[in-house]
Amino acid sequence: MATVNSTFRWPAAAGTPEELLKRAREAADLAYAPYSRFHVGSALLFADGTIVKGCNVENASYGLSLCAERSAVAVMAARGLRNPLAVAVVGSREDRDDYFTVPCPPCGACRQVLMEFNPNLIVVLASAQGPEILGMQELLPHSFGLEA
Secondary structure: OOEEOOOOOOOOOOOOHHHHHHHHHHHHOOOEOOOOOEEEEEEEEOOOOOEEEEEOEOOOOHHHOEOHHHHHHHHHHHOOOOOOOEEEEEEEEOOOOOOOOOOOOOOHHHHHHHHHHOOOOEEEEOOOOOOEEEEHHHHOOOOOOOOO
């Protein structure tokens, strides 16, 4: 059973939070993380059931590394998609298999990027008690914007 920390409506025709976490795990298995050995995967869910996955891609020049969430957003944009309903994020060191027991929330930069596409985004994190569900505005209550 999902732990709910915000008021939201899970998209009925979009599977379950557990299924979205599994898709994020599939993405984490593809991560390129030779430096940190920390594999992260994300999965964006859209109203029609489409799921776009992303994984972290590290670089020897650490600042050029790409987080899993921003990787998924880049794929989303390249496919002409907008307004994801939910994102699931999982992460684990490659010498452990605790993807579904330790929460791996998006970093601050990823929170801002995700907020750009849906300020009401549902965020699904894994935990030992099952999926933890938060609202993006809980994670980033004072996001940056260029609204007049």
